[in-house]
Amino acid sequence: MDSKDLFKALTFGRPVAAGAAASLSLRSLRDAGLALAVLTGAFIALQLLGASPAFAQADPFAWFEQLFKPPAANRAVKPKSEFHRAAPSHHLQRSRPAFRSGERSFERAPGSRTLERTHKRLVEKPAEKPPEKPAVPPTYFVAVIGDSLAELLGQGLGVALADRPEVGILQKAKENSGLVRDDFYDWTKATHDLLASGEKIDFAVMMIGSNDRQSLRNANGSFEPRSPEWEEAYAHRIEAIASQFRERKIPLVWVGLPALKSERLSEDAIALNEFFREYAVKNGAIYVDAWEPFVDELEQYSAFGPDIDGQIVRLRTADGVHFTKAGARKLAHFVEPEIRRRLDELHPPANPDDANAPAAVETGQPPLTEGPPAPQEASLPPADEPAPLPPKPAAGPVLPLTGPVLAPRGELATRMIQTKPAAANRPQTLVKNAPSEPKPGRADDFSWPRP
Template identity: 35%
Template sequence: MSDRKPSQQLALLLLIAAVTGLSVVQLAGPAAAQERVERKSFLQLLFGGGGSTPKPEKPQPSRTSRVSRPAPTPSIAAPQEPVVEKLDNARKILVVGDFLANRAADGLSTAFAQAPGVVVVDRANGSSGLVRDDYYNWPEEARSIVEEVQPSIIVVQLGSNDRQQLVVNGEREPVRSVNWMAEYERRTQLLIDALRGRNTPILWIGLPAFQSPSMTTDMVALNSVYRAQIEKAGGEFIDIWDGFVDEEGKFIFTGSDINGQQVRLRGSDGINVTQAGRRKIAFYAEKSIRRLLGDAAAEGVSAIDSANFPEIFMPPAPGENAAAITRTTPVAMTDPALDGGSALLGEMPATAGLVRSPRDQLVLDGILPEAPEGRIDNFAWPRKAP
């Protein structure tokens, strides 16, 4: 190799360097996809050096979107009415019955929430009724409840759980049979007698329609029992049927609330009522309650005494203590004090000089007046000369 010229030696070195660099690139090819390899210069390949390990690349920061989004508007809570403190001698409304009575009590509490003189006491039993007296005997329990609460008004809603057989004289009677209805009327009367022991006014709220047609039919029959028995005892029957059916009398899920807005009134099971439905049930009884309580049910009342809350009591049943009923003497139909007359219009004598017209003679007497002479309808014969 010493015999060669320097130019030849340089060319040979360049060839060796090129071949060596190509092999290095081929060996590093598969790894180039994973990590970056620093390429060596010609002088580094020829004389060595530059073997320092490559510095690890810094991770690139992830790109974030710079699109500006509007900040969420904070929700504004609806203003809540302040809690009104009830008076010590506030009048109590006792609510008894089944699960619908519990919903009615909830609606009445909302209706009188701002009335300091009214307190709603809920003593309903959701699974109770008049049929299963072995589970809860309302005629027996009612007396002790009334004595404990001493309410001014009693509200009853019962019967949704009573579509069951009744044992009458040892025999199981089907729902709405003759014996079943007779026994159910007797138990209804026992409950009313137990509730009116303190002569407290009773408002019996009727049952609404239900999604099941057969259940709705049974509720109609039970409402007729409640209406007859409570009115016989001097109480008041509150009919809510039209508020939960359509124009054809069919069950509805959605209807008008107390403000006339279309809302959901019944639950998905077709039995329970929503919050709006509870308020609507209470709305029917609210009018009678406000009439009985007077100014005590008003908002902002600061005290209750005999001036703004006279004593109220349940009127006696027909035929019961009739002497205590105050009756107003009716005005006689022949009383002339109103207009100065001496008799009714039908008793006025006929006028003596009254002469009947040709029409009256034809209609009343059947006499046709004679036509004047010379007129075409004058059929008198023989004709008279004009």
């Protein structure tokens, strides 16, 4: 195999026999390499001479890619992608009004109506509010006076009495006030001004004392907390406030202080509650204890406890004095019954039986009377059939389990009285662990039979 055949094999990819390739000499390989270099240089020169100057400046190494690129006849030409325009719709070709923004007007783009419809479908419609019930103007007003605890109590009463729209809660509490610092806020004078203002008040609730662990000053001097002079002046101010409501014949509920987180404050709260219980009640007020509902089993302060639904929730705030929303609602639960009782006395609930009685008279029917109706002849059963039993009531009377016995031998459970005396050998066997006396014929009788 000469150098010409080797050049063709290397250039055009023709196969070369293994024996021929092995017989090549070093000279043949040198000649073939020289010929290949000459042809390559000629090919490059032709490409540079035939190409444009822009091609040579743009990419001087493009000839290298052209050298190893397959022929154009064997390359697959990728077709250009066409842009398919959508067919026009008749409803989109109609004239659309232009809308103005400032001084420039914009024409509505085709297809924008479809986008608006899609947007309207995606945007969630706001929930329709139920029609509000007609507001009932309040006619029964409850004034809540005192410190910040009274303010929270008023909020709880507003929730508790939400089913009675005729009740209006008047928030008259003053934060950081008390019965001691009358130089900051004089509750005796404030009560007088409130009752003399002409504002309608049908019921009053008082809760105060959380800020009263201070020195008390009056015309006679300054007194330390819990001293005899301090207690006398404090009691006089309680009586002065309660007596003003009694003279106006306005019911007053005085709510005691709850347990506090500080032991020292709790001790003072217990002492103040005794003053409220004694002197407020003596002047016509009703005392409501708020200590037991906010302590644990050990009669200690507890920030958690059962709410009005029995669920264990947080009732007190972190300061150990004020109430949470659930705590204020629980506190109002013990004041609410007294308000409802007084309200029902003035405005008794309508009786549905009374409302039906006039309608019966108008239709010519006899009015309803107590007791069973008089039997008629047509409804009497035949003589040979027994009379029907009266209808069984849906529920019987409520009987307390711990009450006294109302009928002889009517106990639910009685203690069994033993009529026979206990066997004498029972303590001997069970207590002293001694064997009992054998009986003749029993398995433990080992005596020798006698003739």
